[in-house]
C-alpha cells in the first residue's frame with residue numbers, strides 16, 4: 001500500500017517536509033497497482049518495503065564492493081576507466097561532469113560481470129556470483145513493479161514494460177557509487193560544487209535515462225529528489241528498502257504521464273556513503289514511443305519514436321544535467337504541462 005511517510009529531514013533552503021510514497025510489496029490487495037502508478041505520476045519516485053530481495057544477497061554484494069573500494073587507487077584503476085564501463089573517480093561520463101565520488105559501472109549481464117571480476121577481486125568467482133545473484137533478484141523486483149505499473153495504467157498488454165527488461169538483450173546496468181567521507185571545507189574557501197550554502201554535491205542533478213532505476217544505499221543520507229514544483233526533498237536512508245525512480249524511457253512510453261524524476265546525491269561530511277543502483281534498460285534496437293493507450297486527441301504524442309540505441313547516442317553526447325528527452329520532442333504542437341519544472345539546459 002502507498003503511505004506517504006513523514007520526512008522531517010530537510011537539507012536545503014528550497015525543500016519542504018513532504019511524505020515520500022512508500023509501497024509495501026507484501027500487501028497484495030485492491031488498489032496497489034493504481035497507487036503505485038499514482039506515485040510514479042506525482043513523484044516519479046517511491047520507496048519499496050518488503051521487496052523480497054534476501055538480505056544475504058544484498059549484504060554479500062555490499063561486502064564485495066566495500067572490499068573493492070578499500071583497495072589502493074592503482075589496483076582500482078586496473079579495472080579500466082569508466083567510459084562507459086569500469087572504475088571511475090570524480091569524473092562522470094565523457095563530457096566533463098565531476099562529482100565527489102568513485103564508482104564501478106558494470107553491464108548487468110553475467111559474462112560482463114565475470115570479465116570484470118578478474119581485475120576487481122582476488123576471488124573472481126565469489127565476486128561474480130555475489131553480483132550476479134544481486135542482479136537477478138533486483139531484475140525480478142523491477143519486472144514485478146513494471147507489471148504492477150502496466151496494471152495500474154490499465155494497459156492492454158500489462159507486461160509491455162517488464163518484457164523489455166527481461167529480454168536477454170536488455171541493456172541494463174549496475175552502478176556502485178562510493179562517496180568517501182569528505183570533511184566540510186573551511187568557511188573562507190569558495191563555494192565550489194555546492195548548492196546554495198547547503199553542502200557539496202556528490203553526484204549532480206539529473207534524471208536517469210533508462211526505464212526504471214532501483215537504488216539501495218547504506219544508512220548514510222545523501223539522496224535528494226526534486227518535486228514537480230522544484231522543491232528538493234532529502235530522502236532518509238533505509239538500507240532495508242529500495243528506492244524506485246522512473247527513467248526517461250518510461251516517461252516517453254507513457255507520453256509524459258509518468259515522470260522521470262530529477263535527483264542528486266550530496267556528499268556526506270560525517271560518514272562514507274555507498275549506493276548500489278540498478279538501471280533497467282531495454283535492448284538497443286527496442287523502439288521507444290508513446291503507447292497507444294497514453295495517446296488521445298486531448299493528449300497527442302509528445303515524443304517521436306526512437307530506439308534505445310538512438311537515445312544512448314544522444315545521452316553520451318550531453319552533460320549529466322541536460323534534459324535529453326527534449327531532443328525527441330515533437331515540435332510545433334501544444335505541449336501538455338508535464339515535467340515543466342525541469343528546465344532544459346541544452347542551450348547552456
Ligand SMILES: C=C1C[C@]23C[C@@]1(O)CC[C@H]2[C@@]12CC[C@H](O)[C@@](C)(C(=O)O1)[C@H]2[C@@H]3C(=O)O
Nearest residue numbers: 084092093094097208209315316318319320
Ligand atoms: C554525463 C554522463 C554520465 C552518464 C552519461 C552522460 O553522458 C549523461 C547521463 C549520465 C547517466 C546518469 C544516470 C546513470 O548514472 C548513468 C550510468 C546513465 O545511464 O546516464 C550515467 C552515465 C554514465 O555515468 O556513464
Ligand SMILES: O=C(O)CCC(=O)C(=O)O
Nearest residue numbers: 175177203223265275277
Ligand atoms: O548515489 C545516489 O544515491 C544516486 C546516484 C545516481 O543517481 C546514479 O548513479 O545515477
Ligand SMILES: [Fe+2]
Nearest residue numbers: 206207208263
Ligand atoms: Fe541517477
